[in-house]
Amino acid sequence: MEAIIPGNLLTTAMAVMPHTDVNRALEMAMSLDVPFWPQLPNYSYYEDMYVQAAEHFPGIVLDVQKRTLRFSMDKFVEEFAENAEKKSLNYLSELSAEIFFGMLPDTV
Numbered sequence: 001m002e003a004i005i006p007g008n009l010l011t012t013a014m015a016v017m018p019h020t021d022v023n024r025a026l027e028m029a030m031s032l033d034v035p036f037w038p039q040l041p042n043y044s045y046y047e048d049m050y051v052q053a054a055e056h057f058p059g060i061v062l063d064v065q066k067r068t069l070r071f072s073m074d075k076f077v078e079e080f081a082e083n084a085e086k087k088s089l090n091y092l093s094e095l096s097a098e099i100f101f102g103m104l105p106d107t108v
Helices: 022-031 049-054 075-084 096-105
Strands: 059-065 068-071
Touching: 022 096, 049 068, 059 096
Parallel strands: none
Antiparallel strands: 059 068
């Protein structure tokens, strides 16, 4: 019989989780049919999806102690010019993607 719904109803989840226990969150993420990258903003503010998406974006002002993220036009102008000269960005740092890097095999 041909499946009516593509994907055979495999299970997965969205990333943001309330966990503070990294191993428990990774165990849950890897236990589904389609593993996912859990983000744990209660574990670290760097795990917040907005913080991760804003990493390397010119003009972003991050205050980890206050758990705030804002935009500065002056900083944007300065950093945009610097990045335009380099023509490259490192998109994922180990600090803002600790959980993602925890999912990778030790050989990576």
